[in-house]
Amino acid sequence: MISYRSISVDFYNIYQMKYTIPYKFTPRDYQLSILDALDSGIKRAVCVWHRRAGKDKTGLNYMIKKMWEKKGVYYYFMPTYSQGRKIIWDGIDGSGFSFLEHFPKNIILRKNESEMKIILKNGSIFQIVGTDNINTVVGTNPIGCIFSEYSLQNPLAWDFIRPILRENKGWAVFLYTPRGHNHGYEMYNMALLNDDWFSEVLTVDDTKSITKEQIEADRAEGMDDNLIQQEYYCSFEGAMQGSYYGKQMKEALDDGRVTVVGYDESLKVNTAWDLGVGDATSIWFFQVQGFEVRLIDFYENSGEGLTHYVKILQDKKYIYDKHYAPHDIKVREFSTGKSRLETAAKLGINFMIVPNLPIEEGIDSVRRLFNKCWFDKEKTKHGVAALLNYHKEYDEKRMEFKNRPFHDWSSHASDAFRMLALGHQEFQLGSYGEDDKEIDWYRDNKVKHVTSNPLNPFET
Numbered sequence: 001m002i003s004y005r006s007i008s009v010d011f012y013n014i015y016q017m018k019y020t021i022p023y024k025f026t027p028r029d030y031q032l033s034i035l036d037a038l039d040s041g042i043k044r045a046v047c048v049w050h051r052r053a054g055k056d057k058t059g060l061n062y063m064i065k066k067m068w069e070k071k072g073v074y075y076y077f078m079p080t081y082s083q084g085r086k087i088i089w090d091g092i093d094g095s096g097f098s099f100l101e102h103f104p105k106n107i108i109l110r111k112n113e114s115e116m117k118i119i120l121k122n123g124s125i126f127q128i129v130g131t132d133n134i135n136t137v138v139g140t141n142p143i144g145c146i147f148s149e150y151s152l153q154n155p156l157a158w159d160f161i162r163p164i165l166r167e168n169k170g171w172a173v174f175l176y177t178p179r180g181h182n183h184g185y186e187m188y189n190m191a192l193l194n195d196d197w198f199s200e201v202l203t204v205d206d207t208k209s210i211t212k213e214q215i216e217a218d219r220a221e222g223m224d225d226n227l228i229q230q231e232y233y234c235s236f237e238g239a240m241q242g243s244y245y246g247k248q249m250k251e252a253l254d255d256g257r258v259t260v261v262g263y264d265e266s267l268k269v270n271t272a273w274d275l276g277v278g279d280a281t282s283i284w285f286f287q288v289q290g291f292e293v294r295l296i297d298f299y300e301n302s303g304e305g306l307t308h309y310v311k312i313l314q315d316k317k318y319i320y321d322k323h324y325a326p327h328d329i330k331v332r333e334f335s336t337g338k339s340r341l342e343t344a345a346k347l348g349i350n351f352m353i354v355p356n357l358p359i360e361e362g363i364d365s366v367r368r369l370f371n372k373c374w375f376d377k378e379k380t381k382h383g384v385a386a387l388l389n390y391h392k393e394y395d396e397k398r399m400e401f402k403n404r405p406f407h408d409w410s411s412h413a414s415d416a417f418r419m420l421a422l423g424h425q426e427f428q429l430g431s432y433g434e435d436d437k438e439i440d441w442y443r444d445n446k447v448k449h450v451t452s453n454p455l456n457p458f459e460t
Helices: 029-039 055-069 081-089 131-137 156-168 183-192 212-220 225-233 246-254 306-315 340-347 359-372 381-389 411-428
Strands: 007-011 017-021 044-049 073-078 108-112 117-120 125-130 142-148 171-176 197-202 269-274 280-289 292-302 320-325 373-376 392-395 400-405
Touching: 007 055, 017 055, 029 044, 029 055, 029 171, 029 197, 044 055, 044 183, 055 073, 055 081, 055 125, 055 142, 055 171, 073 081, 073 131, 081 125, 125 131, 131 156, 142 156, 156 171, 171 183, 183 197, 212 225, 246 359, 246 381, 269 411, 280 306, 280 381, 280 411, 292 306, 292 359, 292 381, 292 411, 306 340, 320 411, 359 373, 359 400, 359 411, 381 411
Parallel strands: 044 171, 044 197, 073 125, 073 142, 142 171, 269 320, 292 373
Antiparallel strands: 007 017, 108 117, 117 125, 269 280, 280 292, 392 400
């Protein structure tokens, strides 16, 4: 294996300046393994390192070196745009040194503050991108990418970038601390068995960069032991801290309820939706047999109208029964004067409107339903990842979780699943009586069931 190397950069001007890249960065001993591997030609790497092990310092400095060696586009992916600005673009280490100071000034052609982009004098482009808005890099052609805090990122971002890097013979590095048995856990296990990937886990016992005394001080100040195991000892076994459904999803995984489920042609298919406006629209496809709820499919997209999603349903060739939607589908749009409920009916889908209950009640309904749920491992993969990652917002000042969800890539699929749980409870199990005022399309519109149009089982 080639030992990690720096490169020399000369500037033949009146000052005759000379730099070594990485600039003002000396790797710690435990950081050399990944750097050696990348310099030896490895193009995929997974580093599961404990908190404060210097993941981003290592990743950023390697990227800067590669940018100077080869002209190209390089992306530094973070879970959200705001995290990218706070951690990398505006980030300052404990000694007061800014992250961006690792770019020697004389190699920079220009900076774009609003886009968090740096263009070097050799033409290479560096940009920080939030995977909460992966569409911002559609049509681009990166040759090097770092996914920081990958266990918190939308895994679809890697699915989008992977074929581009494969065509370009580019490289990708994934840096993160565990967040339960989610897509980060799956990636690490895959990398362990793949000779083309570098993978390692580094705990505080490996790096010695954080002392036992410091960890005990955190524990004495109230840091949860599960969080200590996750953050300092890289444990994948605990549910993601602040997770709404981490415990339930782990039980489903342990019980073998994330498996090959498949479509049963003898049963009709129901759908549950979260309809985004500027956001993603998510759809769960499920069948009910006795007390079992079988999640057979999942679809999510953004920037599309209802016509697109109706076509998706038609193309799947399922025979449909009920379609559940949130109450805000009734809101009329200024541009048309019609609600999406009316528009959907004209397209062939008569939605049943789920009761508008407080989000906490909906989350409780999901938790109660979970032990009846079976998930198709492949077709609902993204939805399952979202349920694993759906978590409470964290208050950094108070150092505690707020009693509300954090809105990120996992929200849409999780909101749609909440519609599923509430719809299943209200309409299929009949948990509310005739006096309830919540809208039931079937009852309030006096519709009759027909089978001539599988997308429109309710027709006036």
